[in-house]
Amino acid sequence: DGGITQSPKYLFRKEGQNVTLSCEQNLNHDAMYWYRQDPGQGLRLIYYSQIVNDFQKGDIAEGYSVSREKKESFPLTVTSAQKNPTAFYLCASSMSGVYNEQFFGPGTRLTVL
């Protein structure tokens, strides 16, 4: 089955620690995205990548980092510099082109203890 997987589903982290969220897709999509969702808020873009080995900051990139070494994978690292990391994180992918639908993964709930 083609789709997007995110792991883990729930993640707990101690304050001051970095943590990496996984996102893998087997849809052969060129573009991948990371969003953050907070209660009462829509999705906000953290980082996006249109092609392997290239990525751009979104609206709320501070405290986050990404890599895109393979077309299928776009991991997100939440660093200790992110002041309010507790949130629901969604990964998405799409074919190139603005008309194309973004397909979303099931999300990761990150809680900082």
Place this chain on the structure above:
Amino acid sequence: AQTVTQSQPEMSVQEAETVTLSCTYDTSENNYYLFWYKQPPSRQMILVIRQEAYKQQNATENRFSVNFQKAAKSFSLKISDSQLGDTAMYFCAFRQNYGGSQGNLIFGKGTKLSVKP
């Protein structure tokens, strides 16, 4: 900067009835795309319907249709014959059609829809 506004934080509707969710947006661009996404309690985001700004005809997908008013910058979603499975958060989203951020979606804050039996 583009913004998307959903003025109804919560709505409810009786099963089998019709409900309309509102969305307005602000942009100076002429070419763009609009989307409605559904997020059920599982939190999986699902595309419901999309509209190209250059098309005057309103998009329709089964029980879901939109009322796209370009001059008014309005993009409402109508759900006919509401079903219990329609209970979800609904997000309106805008996508511009130019520049380095091509493809980035801008989301509204969502409307929580409850369908009551």
